[in-house]
Amino acid sequence: xxxxxxxxxxxxxxxxxxxxxxxxxxxxxxxxxxxxxxxxxxxxxxxxxxxxxxxxxxxxxxxxxxxxxxxxxxxxxxxxxxxxxxxxxxxxxxxxxxxxxxxxxxxxxxxxxxxxxxxxxxxxxxxxxxxxxxxxxxxxxxxxxxxxxxxxxxxxxxxxxxxxxxxxxxxxxxxxxxxxxxxxxxxxxxxxxxxxxxxxxxxxxxxxxxxxxxxxxxxxxxxxx
Numbered sequence: 664x665x666x667x668x669x670x671x672x673x674x675x676x677x678x679x680x681x682x683x684x685x686x687x688x689x690x691x692x693x694x695x696x697x698x699x700x701x702x703x704x705x706x707x708x709x710x711x712x713x714x715x716x717x718x719x720x721x722x723x724x725x726x727x728x729x730x731x732x733x734x735x736x737x738x739x740x741x742x743x744x745x746x747x748x749x750x751x752x753x754x755x756x757x758x759x760x761x762x763x764x765x766x767x768x769x770x771x772x773x774x775x776x777x778x779x780x781x782x783x784x785x786x787x788x789x790x791x792x793x794x795x796x797x798x799x800x801x802x803x804x805x806x807x808x809x810x811x812x813x814x815x816x817x818x819x820x821x822x823x824x825x826x827x828x829x830x831x832x833x834x835x836x837x838x839x840x841x842x843x844x845x846x847x848x849x850x851x852x853x854x855x856x857x858x859x860x861x862x863x864x865x866x867x868x869x870x871x872x873x874x875x876x877x878x879x880x881x882x883x884x885x886x887x888x
Contacts, residue, residue: 672710675700677728679711680721684768687775688718722786725768726793734798743806744856747799747825751832751852755845758836767833774834795826803856810861821855828852 682699683691693714697704711717734750741749757763765771769790777784799822806812832848 675702675710676717676721676724679717680724680728680768683718683721684771685765687771689775719782719786722769722772722783722790726790729768730790730793734794738798738802742811743802743809744811744858744862746802747856748849748852750798751829751849754829754832754836755849758832758839758845759842761839763836764839766837770830770833771837773830791826791830794829795822799825806856807859810859812862813857813859816856824855825852 678700679696682695686695691714693704693707696714696717697707700707702710707717711720737746737750737753740746754763769787772783773787773791777787800818803812803816803818803821807814807816807818828848828851832845835844
């Protein structure tokens with residue numbers, strides 16, 4: 664009869680991912696893993712195999728534990744066009760507050776491992792494809808169907824460009840870029856998604872009492888943020 668595991672496998676796996684995430688694959692030792700996972704080496708080998716096998720399992724698990732829940736939340740709380748904008752706004756705001764200095768687990772892995780590990784590269788490319796097709800492209804197509812995004816936008820090429828911007832932002836986030844650079848990402852995203860005929864524009868800025876007495880209206884800028 665096999666021994667009953669004395670630890671929660673899913674919880675240990677999450678802790679392993681956080682360790683790889685903050686330290687990188689090469690920077691993580693077996694001792695780092697057993698200490699952070701709260702298990703001994705024998706349990707790690709019996710349950711997950713070696714360090715590399717555990718790392719691969721955390722990559723496979725990333726979509727279900729991080730990516731899908733994140734994009735589901737963004738979709739539920741925003742219209743299609745706004746969902747894309749909110750994604751970049753949220754990341755940029757997190758970077759400004761110093762909350763995103765570990766970057767993105769998958770982007771970090773792509774930089775460290777993909778160039779010389781074909782297995783890792785396939786997993787990373789599959790996750791990137793999920794983000795590009797199942798989020799960016801779907802949001803563009805849905806936004807165009809609703810009239811929120813201009814019909815001039817080409818979903819395939821624009822979704823790939825947005826993915827490239829997201830990857831670039833995640834790379835820069837590890838160095839905590841200045842606000843002007845972060846705002847340039849937001850500006851580019853807005854430019855890639857011109858509003859359609861049914862996009863909701865903000866209300867005009869109300870005139871102040873001083874402007875009304877002069878008979879001058881405050882200038883307004885039509886945009887969707």
